[in-house]
Amino acid sequence: MKALLTLSFLICFSFSSYTQNKDFLVTTRIQIDKNTEYTVGSLTKNLGFGYMITDKIMTGITMSDATTELKHTDGCENTVKTAAHMQLLGRYYHTQNLFAQLTVPWSSDVESISATELLHLGGGYSIKVWDNLKIEASYSMLFQTDINNDRKGAWRLGLSYEF
Secondary structure, eight states: OHHHHHHHHHHHHHHHTTSSSOOEEEEEEEOBOTTSOBOHHHHHHTOEEEEESSSSEEEEEEOOOEEEEEOOTTSSOOEEEEEESOEEEEEEESSSSEEEEEEEOSSOSSTTOOGGGGOEEEEEEEEEEETTEEEEEEEEEESSOOTTSOOOOEEEEEEEEEO
């Protein structure tokens, strides 16, 4: 399913290169793996595709997983489960570089967790590096607290490219 969506967006991006408007955005997040190293896999795992509806509003999807913590039955250690493999993505650009962001899965694979409990709100700033390539720094957190009364806030660094 991910491959089909990725292919359809790439086809749309290739047709958009004939227009003058920069309506499409590809974004990714740099993530440290378990060995505290950066990998290329983190770039492809966190790809996001968006379309600029207006000059200020972008909608799209991201392939980053929505995870949640569940209480273990013995009460000792919480387990982390993947609730969704793709999420809806929305951005509001206050200026050309400053944005507010919302991500939410359209459904949850974990029975006791709803998609709205996995809604993340955040904000970020992008800096133009070269042509249409930008570096993005952002912060996002859960809208509601999880079972540990934590919002799982995190700083993130990423890249974006406009078509």
